[in-house]
Amino acid sequence: MWMDGKDPDVVIVGAGPVGLTLANLLGTQGVRTLVIERNAALEPEPRAVTLDDESLRTLQGAGLLDAVLKDVVLGYGVQYHDWRGRPFAAIQPTRQEYGYPKRNAFRQPLLVRTLFEGLARFEHVAVKFGHSFTAFEQDAEGITVQVQAEGEARAVRARWLVACDGGRSPVRECCKIVLEGETYAERWLIVDLAERTVPLRHTSTYCDPRRPTIRLPGPRGALRYEFMLREGDRDEDVLDERQFREWIARRVPADRDLPLVRKVIYGFHARVATRWREGRVLFAGDAAHLTPPFAGQGLNSGIRDAANLAWKLAALLRGSLPESVLDSYEQERRPHATALIQMALRIGRVMQPKSVLGAALTQTALRVACLLPACRDYILQLKFKPKPRFAQGCFLPSPNLSATELAPQPWVHQAPATALRLDEVLGAGFSVIGWDAAVVREAARQWVPQGLGTGQVALVRSEDDFLDTPADDGAVVRVRDASGELAALLARFGAAALVLRPDRYVYAVVPQAA
Numbered sequence: 001m002w003m004d005g006k007d008p009d010v011v012i013v014g015a016g017p018v019g020l021t022l023a024n025l026l027g028t029q030g031v032r033t034l035v036i037e038r039n040a041a042l043e044p045e046p047r048a049v050t051l052d053d054e055s056l057r058t059l060q061g062a063g064l065l066d067a068v069l070k071d072v073v074l075g076y077g078v079q080y081h082d083w084r085g086r087p088f089a090a091i092q093p094t095r096q097e098y099g100y101p102k103r104n105a106f107r108q109p110l111l112v113r114t115l116f117e118g119l120a121r122f123e124h125v126a127v128k129f130g131h132s133f134t135a136f137e138q139d140a141e142g143i144t145v146q147v148q149a150e151g152e153a154r155a156v157r158a159r160w161l162v163a164c165d166g167g168r169s170p171v172r173e174c175c176k177i178v179l180e181g182e183t184y185a186e187r188w189l190i191v192d193l194a195e196r197t198v199p200l201r202h203t204s205t206y207c208d209p210r211r212p213t214i215r216l217p218g219p220r221g222a223l224r225y226e227f228m229l230r231e232g233d234r235d236e237d238v239l240d241e242r243q244f245r246e247w248i249a250r251r252v253p254a255d256r257d258l259p260l261v262r263k264v265i266y267g268f269h270a271r272v273a274t275r276w277r278e279g280r281v282l283f284a285g286d287a288a289h290l291t292p293p294f295a296g297q298g299l300n301s302g303i304r305d306a307a308n309l310a311w312k313l314a315a316l317l318r319g320s321l322p323e324s325v326l327d328s329y330e331q332e333r334r335p336h337a338t339a340l341i342q343m344a345l346r347i348g349r350v351m352q353p354k355s356v357l358g359a360a361l362t363q364t365a366l367r368v369a370c371l372l373p374a375c376r377d378y379i380l381q382l383k384f385k386p387k388p389r390f391a392q393g394c395f396l397p398s399p400n401l402s403a404t405e406l407a408p409q410p411w412v413h414q415a416p417a418t419a420l421r422l423d424e425v426l427g428a429g430f431s432v433i434g435w436d437a438a439v440v441r442e443a444a445r446q447w448v449p450q451g452l453g454t455g456q457v458a459l460v461r462s463e464d465d466f467l468d469t470p471a472d473d474g475a476v477v478r479v480r481d482a483s484g485e486l487a488a489l490l491a492r493f494g495a496a497a498l499v500l501r502p503d504r505y506v507y508a509v510v511p512q513a514a
């Protein structure tokens with residue numbers, strides 16, 4: 001038997017960062033989960049290097065924030081250099097609407113290790129290495145997954161299967177689902193170095209058509225260089241250390257002789273699976289979408305998939321929501337993942353100018369545009385990044401709620417003097433925030449699906465004290481909206497209270513009394 005004599009509810013194929021994030025989120029929701037991974041151990045390849053604010057919020061929700069932050073450099077921006085090496089634009093966001101800086105440096109293998117270790121908290125979650133998915137059959141009650149392990153064919157029975165098995169997804173192949181989109185001819189050389197001596201933590205992007213280059217510092221002295229290859233470049237030449245160390249020295253001489261961790265050439269894709277669900281099978285992460293790396297969003301999109309799917313699967317397994325909730329997964333996630341792919345392609349066009357003339361034109365246009373404060377702010381604050389906002393999906397549409405969006409996560413104060421991130425007060429399930437405790441209580445009773453409620457929060461205005469705390473508020477917690485962001489959120493929706501989903505998207509608006 002697979003798990004203490006019982007079948008799992010969910011089988012996840014692939015112990016990459018997306019599969020392990022989903023396993024942690026399902027673990028916190030009490031879902032019996034089995035992860036199967038064909039490799040004998042965790043993947044050591046240092047691929048992704050940028051983690052965004054939404055991902056950190058999800059990892060906070062998985063109870064892994066402190067463990068993850070050990071290996072993260074918070075808040076790194078991007079400086080764009082023109083074809084002559086002069087700075088012409090910058091991204092340096094200062095707003096932290098979801099509780100964290102918008103760009104943070106990390107290393108994928110360290111995150112994957114932390115996610116794996118996080119699973120030790122759950123007796124109901126198991127990971128089997130050396131177990132390869134080969135096929136499945138499904139029926140009205142569940143799914144039988146065929147697995148190859150130690151030279152033997154075995155079968156595991158579950159209710160749902162989530163394919164987090166990467167870009168080549170064998171599960172997707174089994175379903176004959178294709179990835180629509182394009183694969184690009186440009187190739188990049190990646191060089192990972194250690195023991196960085198230059199302390200600058202920001203990314204430097206050299207938009208030089210002769211050799212587009214990116215320099216990305218990381219945690220614990222890590223440093224990555226990425227060089228775009230040109231048509232005539234031969235692999236053996238560009239992989240020669242003398243060659244790329246010369247390119248490095250041209251950018252930052254102090255980096256030239258740093259110890260080499262690895263060198264690799266890769267191409268990139270901009271593709272999305274035509275379907276994200278096949279009955280009891282769902283696709284997440286690279287199995288569902290491949291994002292060009294220029295925006296550092298591929299894995300972040302995968303973590304958003306996991307956050308979207310975890311609570312829906314848990315609610316369905318608990319019988320609190322009908323199976324149709326799973327249809328909202330693709331409905332919500334596909335347009336957003338696609339928009340991020342388009343953003344990565346646009347950034348790529350600026351980063352990979354084809355000629356000096358093209359570079360000079362684009363870069364001059366951007367430099368001039370940045371003279372306008374609104375334009376500079378748009379780029380500097382990363383406002384061009386698609387908002388986590390869905391026009392269709394799992395929410396209760398109303399005149400005040402035509403599209404759902406991710407609620408902000410400001411710091412709030414709890415009496416007498418504790419500062420907390422909002423989600424710490426909201427808990428793991430649905431939650432309600434509003435001004436009046438009675439309205440909050442009533443909204444929780446009326447709008448939160450059966451068995452899924454936790455947090456009930458009544459807000460105290462930023463300028464007020466806790467004087468009005470009644471002796472018995474029942475389950476309602478009072479916190480002060482220290483920054484005024486929650487007041488602004490409620491006002492924007494014309495809401496007396498908002499019902500939030502477990503992934504912190506707005507589920508329903510309780511309108512202000514007329």
Ligand SMILES: Cc1cc2nc3c(=O)[nH]c(=O)nc-3n(C[C@H](O)[C@H](O)[C@H](O)COP(=O)(O)OP(=O)(O)OC[C@H]3O[C@@H](n4cnc5c(N)ncnc54)[C@H](O)[C@@H]3O)c2cc1C
Nearest residue numbers: 014016018038048049050133165166285286296298299300
């Ligand atoms: C050079 C580079 C730089 C990048 N930079 C960034 C960045 O800065 N930010 C960002 O967000 N993203 C970035 N990405 C993208 C990011 O690395 C991927 O999106 C991420 O690894 C996807 O995670 P995943 O868990 O979906 O898939 P994977 O990491 O591919 O994991 C899939 C897992 O499934 C397993 N598997 C496959 N087949 C089977 C089977 N039959 N049975 C069992 N297990 C199986 C595999 O062994 C693997 O462990 C970058 C990618 C590259 C290549």
